[in-house]
Amino acid sequence: MINEQIRDKEVRLIGENGEQLGIMSAREAMRLAEEAELDLVKIAPTAKPPVCKIVDYGKFKYEQVRKEKEARKKQKIIEIKEIRLSPNIDTNDLNTKINAARKFLTKGDKVKITLRFRGREMAHMNNSRHILDDFAESLSDISVVEKAPKVEGRSMTMFLTEKR
Numbered sequence: 001m002i003n004e005q006i007r008d009k010e011v012r013l014i015g016e017n018g019e020q021l022g023i024m025s026a027r028e029a030m031r032l033a034e035e036a037e038l039d040l041v042k043i044a045p046t047a048k049p050p051v052c053k054i055v056d057y058g059k060f061k062y063e064q065v066r067k068e069k070e071a072r073k074k075q076k077i078i079e080i081k082e083i084r085l086s087p088n089i090d091t092n093d094l095n096t097k098i099n100a101a102r103k104f105l106t107k108g109d110k111v112k113i114t115l116r117f118r119g120r121e122m123a124h125m126n127n128s129r130h131i132l133d134d135f136a137e138s139l140s141d142i143s144v145v146e147k148a149p150k151v152e153g154r155s156m157t158m159f160l161t162e163k164r
Contacts, residue, residue: 001042002057014053023049082112087121087128098138105143105162115156125151132158
């Protein structure tokens, strides 16, 4: 809220140089802002009383947008990459999948390893758990198991993340 939009009886006012001017009526604060040829901007509406500041609104808005953009630039988005396996996977195929997972982990992504069961393979789910254990063991130098292998419907899933 800026200038005439501020309808509070009392506000805590901060001057253009950041100094505290104390608690005063909104009219008085508006008068001081007009004298300085600047805008009265409400910066903390939930405070008691609300905090207002005398600033150039255009410059204030520009600074706010720039800070948000800078914060967005610094945050890292972690993706979850999925690798699907089957219970009767061959060792060479498994090594290929392990190398793919290693590449994802070094990039900083999380890896979801899914062991999918079809038809009669459902009867031997517990015999196939060793595949996921071997997968995690071969990547133990760069990763840690975030979620242990867990059966969900027709598949068994496990999550790996990069070691800190």
